[in-house]
Amino acid sequence: MRVIKCIFMIIGTAILMGGCITPYTPEIRESVEIMVINGLITDREGYQYVEVARSSAVGNDESLLPVSDCIVEVQDDRGGIFSFTEADPGIYASWMTAQDLVPGTEYKLTVTTVEGRQYHSEFEELLPCPPIDSIIWEVRDMPTTDPNITYEGVQFHIATDATGNYANNYRWELEETWEYHAAYSIWGYFDGSISFGVFPSDSLRICWNTKRINDFFTYSTRNLSSNQITQFPINYISNQTDKLKIKYSLMVKQYSLTETAYELWKILEGQSKQSGELYATQPVRISGNITSLENPAETVLGFFSASSATEKRIILSPQVSFLEAPYCLPYGLSGDSLMDFLSQISPYYYPVYLYDEGGLSPTFDYADQACFDCRMLGGTTERPDFWR
Amino acid sequence: MGKKLYTVSIILWYFLSTSISTAQGPVISGDYTDLPFEVFVQEVEKQIPIRFVYLETWMEDVFITAKGDNLDLLEVLSDQLKGTGLNFQYDQENRIFITPGISIVTDLPDYAQEDRMVDTIRRDEQVNGLTQAEKIYMEGRKKGDISTLTIGTVSDLKNQKEAVISGEIINTETGEPLIGATIYIEELSRGSVTDLYGHFTLSIRPGRYTARFNCLGMEELQYNLNVLSEGKLAIEMSNKLYPIDEITVRSDGYDQVRGIEMGFSQISVKSIKEIPVVMGEMDVLKVVQMLPGVQNTGEGSSGMNVRGSAADQNMYLINNIPVYNTSHLFGFFSAFNPDIIRDFSFYKSNLPASYGGKLASVMDISSRQGNNKRYTARGGISPITAHIAVEGPIKKDKSSFVLSGRSTYSDWILTRMEDPDLRASSANFYDLAGGISMRPNEKNLVKVFGYYSFDRFSLASTNRYEYANAGGSLNWRREYSSRLNSNVSAVFSQYSFGHEDNTVPLEAYQHDYRINHNELKSDFDWLPGGKHKIVFGGNLILYDLNRGKVLPYGEESSREHLSLGKESGLEGALHIADKYRISDRIIVYGGLRYSLFSYLGPQSVYLYEPGNPPDPNYITDTLSFSSGQVVKTYSGPELRTAITFLTGSNNSLKLSYNRTRQYLFMLSNTIAISPTHQWKLSDYHIKPPFADQFSLGFYEDLIRQDINLSAEVYYKLLNNIVEYKDGADFISSPTTETEVLQGKQKAYGIELMLKKNTGKLTGWLTYTWSRSIVNVNEKRYPSNYDIPHSVNTVLNYRLNRRFSFSSNIVYHTGRPATYPISVFYLDDRKYIYYSDRNAYRIPDYFRMDLSFNVEGNLKSRKLAHSYWMLSVYNLTGRKNAYSVFFEVDGKNIQGYKMSVFGQPIITLSWNFKFGNYASD
Numbered sequence A: 001m002r003v004i005k006c007i008f009m010i011i012g013t014a015i016l017m018g019g020c021i022t023p024y025t026p027e028i029r030e031s032v033e034i035m036v037i038n039g040l041i042t043d044r045e046g047y048q049y050v051e052v053a054r055s056s057a058v059g060n061d062e063s064l065l066p067v068s069d070c071i072v073e074v075q076d077d078r079g080g081i082f083s084f085t086e087a088d089p090g091i092y093a094s095w096m097t098a099q100d101l102v103p104g105t106e107y108k109l110t111v112t113t114v115e116g117r118q119y120h121s122e123f124e125e126l127l128p129c130p131p132i133d134s135i136i137w138e139v140r141d142m143p144t145t146d147p148n149i150t151y152e153g154v155q156f157h158i159a160t161d162a163t164g165n166y167a168n169n170y171r172w173e174l175e176e177t178w179e180y181h182a183a184y185s186i187w188g189y190f191d192g193s194i195s196f197g198v199f200p201s202d203s204l205r206i207c208w209n210t211k212r213i214n215d216f217f218t219y220s221t222r223n224l225s226s227n228q229i230t231q232f233p234i235n236y237i238s239n240q241t242d243k244l245k246i247k248y249s250l251m252v253k254q255y256s257l258t259e260t261a262y263e264l265w266k267i268l269e270g271q272s273k274q275s276g277e278l279y280a281t282q283p284v285r286i287s288g289n290i291t292s293l294e295n296p297a298e299t300v301l302g303f304f305s306a307s308s309a310t311e312k313r314i315i316l317s318p319q320v321s322f323l324e325a326p327y328c329l330p331y332g333l334s335g336d337s338l339m340d341f342l343s344q345i346s347p348y349y350y351p352v353y354l355y356d357e358g359g360l361s362p363t364f365d366y367a368d369q370a371c372f373d374c375r376m377l378g379g380t381t382e383r384p385d386f387w388r
Numbered sequence B: 001m002g003k004k005l006y007t008v009s010i011i012l013w014y015f016l017s018t019s020i021s022t023a024q025g026p027v028i029s030g031d032y033t034d035l036p037f038e039v040f041v042q043e044v045e046k047q048i049p050i051r052f053v054y055l056e057t058w059m060e061d062v063f064i065t066a067k068g069d070n071l072d073l074l075e076v077l078s079d080q081l082k083g084t085g086l087n088f089q090y091d092q093e094n095r096i097f098i099t100p101g102i103s104i105v106t107d108l109p110d111y112a113q114e115d116r117m118v119d120t121i122r123r124d125e126q127v128n129g130l131t132q133a134e135k136i137y138m139e140g141r142k143k144g145d146i147s148t149l150t151i152g153t154v155s156d157l158k159n160q161k162e163a164v165i166s167g168e169i170i171n172t173e174t175g176e177p178l179i180g181a182t183i184y185i186e187e188l189s190r191g192s193v194t195d196l197y198g199h200f201t202l203s204i205r206p207g208r209y210t211a212r213f214n215c216l217g218m219e220e221l222q223y224n225l226n227v228l229s230e231g232k233l234a235i236e237m238s239n240k241l242y243p244i245d246e247i248t249v250r251s252d253g254y255d256q257v258r259g260i261e262m263g264f265s266q267i268s269v270k271s272i273k274e275i276p277v278v279m280g281e282m283d284v285l286k287v288v289q290m291l292p293g294v295q296n297t298g299e300g301s302s303g304m305n306v307r308g309s310a311a312d313q314n315m316y317l318i319n320n321i322p323v324y325n326t327s328h329l330f331g332f333f334s335a336f337n338p339d340i341i342r343d344f345s346f347y348k349s350n351l352p353a354s355y356g357g358k359l360a361s362v363m364d365i366s367s368r369q370g371n372n373k374r375y376t377a378r379g380g381i382s383p384i385t386a387h388i389a390v391e392g393p394i395k396k397d398k399s400s401f402v403l404s405g406r407s408t409y410s411d412w413i414l415t416r417m418e419d420p421d422l423r424a425s426s427a428n429f430y431d432l433a434g435g436i437s438m439r440p441n442e443k444n445l446v447k448v449f450g451y452y453s454f455d456r457f458s459l460a461s462t463n464r465y466e467y468a469n470a471g472g473s474l475n476w477r478r479e480y481s482s483r484l485n486s487n488v489s490a491v492f493s494q495y496s497f498g499h500e501d502n503t504v505p506l507e508a509y510q511h512d513y514r515i516n517h518n519e520l521k522s523d524f525d526w527l528p529g530g531k532h533k534i535v536f537g538g539n540l541i542l543y544d545l546n547r548g549k550v551l552p553y554g555e556e557s558s559r560e561h562l563s564l565g566k567e568s569g570l571e572g573a574l575h576i577a578d579k580y581r582i583s584d585r586i587i588v589y590g591g592l593r594y595s596l597f598s599y600l601g602p603q604s605v606y607l608y609e610p611g612n613p614p615d616p617n618y619i620t621d622t623l624s625f626s627s628g629q630v631v632k633t634y635s636g637p638e639l640r641t642a643i644t645f646l647t648g649s650n651n652s653l654k655l656s657y658n659r660t661r662q663y664l665f666m667l668s669n670t671i672a673i674s675p676t677h678q679w680k681l682s683d684y685h686i687k688p689p690f691a692d693q694f695s696l697g698f699y700e701d702l703i704r705q706d707i708n709l710s711a712e713v714y715y716k717l718l719n720n721i722v723e724y725k726d727g728a729d730f731i732s733s734p735t736t737e738t739e740v741l742q743g744k745q746k747a748y749g750i751e752l753m754l755k756k757n758t759g760k761l762t763g764w765l766t767y768t769w770s771r772s773i774v775n776v777n778e779k780r781y782p783s784n785y786d787i788p789h790s791v792n793t794v795l796n797y798r799l800n801r802r803f804s805f806s807s808n809i810v811y812h813t814g815r816p817a818t819y820p821i822s823v824f825y826l827d828d829r830k831y832i833y834y835s836d837r838n839a840y841r842i843p844d845y846f847r848m849d850l851s852f853n854v855e856g857n858l859k860s861r862k863l864a865h866s867y868w869m870l871s872v873y874n875l876t877g878r879k880n881a882y883s884v885f886f887e888v889d890g891k892n893i894q895g896y897k898m899s900v901f902g903q904p905i906i907t908l909s910w911n912f913k914f915g916n917y918a919s920d
Helices: A009-016 A259-272 A335-344 B037-047 B073-080 B124-140 B284-288
Strands: A021-023 A035-042 A046-054 A071-076 A081-088 A091-096 A106-112 A118-121 A132-143 A150-161 A169-181 A188-190 A194-196 A206-212 A217-220 A228-238 A247-257 A290-292 A304-307 A309-316 A352-356 A364-366 B027-036 B051-053 B063-072 B086-090 B095-100 B147-151 B163-171 B182-185 B190-193 B199-204 B207-214 B221-227 B231-237 B264-268 B294-296 B304-306 B314-318 B341-347 B361-367 B376-381 B385-395 B399-408 B426-441 B444-459 B463-481 B484-501 B509-526 B532-546 B549-552 B566-581 B586-600 B603-608 B619-625 B630-646 B651-661 B664-667 B678-681 B690-702 B707-724 B740-756 B761-776 B779-782 B789-798 B803-812 B820-826 B829-834 B845-855 B864-873 B883-889 B892-898 B905-914
Touching: A035 A106, A035 A290, A035 B820, A046 A071, A046 A081, A046 A106, A046 B820, A071 A091, A106 A304, A132 A228, A132 A247, A132 A309, A150 A247, A169 A228, A169 A259, A217 A228, A217 A259, A228 A247, A247 A259, A247 A304, A259 B829, A259 B883, A335 A364, B027 B037, B027 B073, B037 B051, B037 B063, B063 B073, B073 B086, B147 B231, B163 B221, B182 B199, B190 B199, B199 B532, B221 B231, B264 B284, B284 B341, B284 B361, B532 B678, B566 B678, B586 B651, B619 B630, B707 B761, B829 B883
Parallel strands: A035 A304, B051 B095, B147 B221, B163 B231, B314 B361
Antiparallel strands: A021 B892, A035 A046, A046 A091, A071 A081, A071 A106, A081 A091, A106 A118, A118 A290, A132 A150, A150 A228, A169 A206, A169 A217, A169 A247, A188 A194, A188 A352, A247 A309, A352 A364, B027 B063, B086 B095, B163 B199, B182 B190, B182 B207, B207 B221, B264 B341, B294 B304, B341 B361, B376 B385, B376 B905, B385 B399, B399 B426, B426 B444, B444 B463, B463 B484, B484 B509, B509 B532, B509 B549, B532 B566, B566 B586, B586 B630, B603 B619, B630 B651, B651 B690, B664 B678, B690 B707, B707 B740, B740 B761, B761 B779, B761 B789, B789 B803, B803 B845, B820 B829, B845 B864, B864 B905, B883 B892
16 A cells, blocks of 8 residues: 655645655664575576575675575476576576476475585476566656656556466566667767778667666456456656667566465565555565475575466557757867867777768767767667567 | 732532521521520520520520511520620521620631621621621731631531532533542542542541642632531632643642542643644644653654553543544544643543553543533634634523534645645545533533544545544433432444545555444442442443445456455443542552453354464354354453552552453554554454553652652553554455464553643653563564653743743654665565564654743733744754665665654644633
8 A cells, every 4th residue: 555655744844845755874783694595487498597695784785695506406296306507606507398397387496505504495386377468558747846847758557368277466577678879970980090981870879778677566466356457557667768769668577476476576575665654564574485404493585486477578669758968969179179189088088989060061079979889878789689 | 910800609509408507597486485595595405406605694684585486596686685785696516605795706707708608697786896806807817718618417417427528610700510620628638539520529527627629720719618417519610810820731630649540641721732733733642642651653643652552552532432533634633623622631550440442541531511601712723724612501501512613724735745646635624523511400411512523635646535533422410419420421433434546546446444333331429438439330332343345446447346344243341449548548449340342243254274373275164143143252350459558748659450451453554543444343263452550659749739740660461462464454355363463562661750830830851661562473572662761841931921932852762663684686686684573773753842822911801812822843853763764776775764844843823712811
């Protein structure tokens, strides 16, 4: 229940303004390292992964603490045993074939550490997953704290018809890809001397960036009259990013969850984005379905589950207004003054790209590198296969 | 200041006999002709209990001639002694003094009294003479205003060991009874307190006493009492015109040293009007939260935790109507309009046996009864609300009415909000209350009272809330004799809410909830004689709950229709208690309440596999109960005992043990109380909680009660408390037992209080040390409201009668909280692992408020009086944490602190009333 972020602001801040939520770093007296074991078996033929790590203390260096050299095994209820080998520190992988991954099969994970401590999960059934019906999007305005400014953007919804023999609980992982363009095409560059026409036009201007959305969504249809998700809101992209400028694609992966897994993910999700709202509940400790053989009381974080995965992709070019990025304004130098300036630039910044300002005779100016080379903003010039 | 305007008047009623001590004087019958005086005296002394005092030599020549029945003896004497040079004087002890020349002054003279009845003979010449004599007498030796009240009759004197005096204390100006006024007999070091109807009773030996009458904001009265036999008194007290004492927030209208009560406060609204308030809105609940042992559930919230108990363990009564949600605007204001409240009593330790149903405390609010002498009104405006109350007589001195209303105009603030969600929100609330009180005759008092409060709040078109309290009560007090009276009440109360949640249109829902409380209640006060005071009675409550249906809301919603079900239950209790004065130093209170609760059908109950927790997976059977069939019954005694030892003339030691039971609880897994929290009855699976509390206290008064000191220690053990499973959800399943856990809780602490009642500087200072630990499923953790240290200061400094400063200073340890102690990654995403439950605390709380009050002019004859109050809440602007929470922001965990009032809040409010400064 999302209630009121700060109902008291009604009066408190209306009169005197001033934020009611301020950053605060409490002193944490304790630090614990807890085993974290996480794995998901999907029905896709290929590598299945299990992560083994330890939690780290809150504070300075909250990095992942991988646990290496474990013996990791998954067994199914038909007698199959799959050994996992460490692919990256703390990440264990095993290739499983389609025959090994049939919905209805149950899997159990066993992890033995170098010290000989053994952890195991229960048998988890590989749940079937219904196909995603559609990804729906609409242009929607988002009000801001300034009543005169409204952001434009796109809200995505998901629809899945799970009527039939499917679970009630779903989890979606999102991956987004967007095409974006650098402000200028390269007409030449300077790296001590000026060269022209070396790059084919647009070679560094058009990029695609693909990112996993670091936010996932779970939903249960248990409160609905039918196991049918007609419109569940997922992410929102506003025009404060350039993602929607040219073309945008969203890929949604859908997994089925057991009741316990759903509860776990839902609570974890809620606890990593608390709102401090008035009627908030206290955070709680939650551990998964993995236990220590020697010490059943030991807390083990993470979850081992198995689910079929279905996915769907959508590509769109919405009509959304944008502000032009101000940092790509040209420096306003040309001719001799440009040459003088370029000669003073440290070779560290080479190549300095130049563009043609247009007009009858070529005059050149330069801007920041990122205004020419779209890769500087994180993308790649390689066109994804699905891009149409 | 100028002259004191005492308008004290006393009326003595003689109900029981045509006593000789009436103005008529003693009466004789007979036929006498020239009877020698000595023989006449013998005749008279045979007929009536009267004694003559004279010297025989003076009377030798006096003969009496008189004839008839019902002769006025004094008239006879007056006639017959004419011309003899003899005077006579009749005194209150039925003696007649005969003296030659001047007459004896048998009675001390009165000046301030005009219409009191005194038993002196009025013979013109003598009275005139006396007056002169008196004047001289008075100049030399100021006698004061102490006058004598005679109670009862001489004829009943002989066969009386104990006389029961009963009476009523009312406000001269409004005719309203004064609650909590005290009568104190100095010689006996004991007294009595008036009840809800302004009545008191006291059992004492016949004799002469000095009695002091006290009431908050009223002039103290002192009388000599001449108690002959049982009888009645009606005392009218007038408002104190010099309110220097009145600014004191006197939380005791009673004598803290001599009373049996512990952890008890009685506060009149008049006495707290100068306490600084947030947003200029006086709030009785906020005042209670300044008392030791009481913590609010969060800043700006009206819920409170009393002595380490959950917020649903407090009973709020307004004229016997239980109020199930005491908040307006999500707890920002309390649902009680201060205009209609006269005073309230607050019990947190030993509860009288007549109260029950909640574990931690009772807040018993009495409304104004209405002025039965003239029409008047009061009201005020603040930045958020406007409020008004009107009252007046229906039939003068017999019946009166009072009506109040309050409403908000807070929407203007919302439209100025920064937060887009709040900007698109709207809030609305109002409350109405009204009462009629009738006194058809001296023996009966009937009061009818109705109450309604309503709130509507919509948040950014995604959430709409509506909630309302409605209630009515009919209270009838009847006096059977001076020793026995009864209070009978019929009470109805309803709380209902509606909630529409459209956050996710797919599962948008609406939910309506309602609880009805129907109660019949009857209490008797009985003075059997001796030093006992017995209260007995019973009550019966029928609960009728409709937990409502969760229905899809809007076209897009495919929410499943779900009925949370209906419930009904019957709660009954019988109680008897005796307050017994063993000696002048020891008072004991022994009370027993026996309560019984039946959970009634129609109901379907799931049975679960034994040995397993109630979980839908373990359902083995379903029991069906038809309408009215008893599903489950819980019952048990509730012992209420207390003892007071007067260790000295100004100090006492008290000890009490108390058990309380509670048959309904609130489904709430949040810290603050939300309007959508449902009340739920104990049922087949969920056992009713009960609590045992032991308290020990020491009380001392210094400087003639100007300073009160108290120290109380308590230890409280709660059983079957209801806690909630992680992620509990109360609207997705009708089976509550699958969402709750029951356990134990203990709370203990020490509360110190220093209070100054009179002078320019008044107020109180409290310190509380307390703990509250929950133990559920072998897991122990501090409760959400475990606040070890708490200091509250309420001060009022009066420059003069028109200008005063008030200040609150509040400090307490931060509330317990659960903090991240470790981080981990799943699928490259960072998650938080939290500490043990409530292992940490949010930052300490500190707040200082200041208010400056300006009263209108002090003319005594004027139509209306007004006053301004400028208050600054949170003067230092400290950003006190309401909560601390964490967000995983990209790769980092960021902690945040939410403050409700991060700035000083300055408000100006204006209030008025008809009448002058001192009008009530």
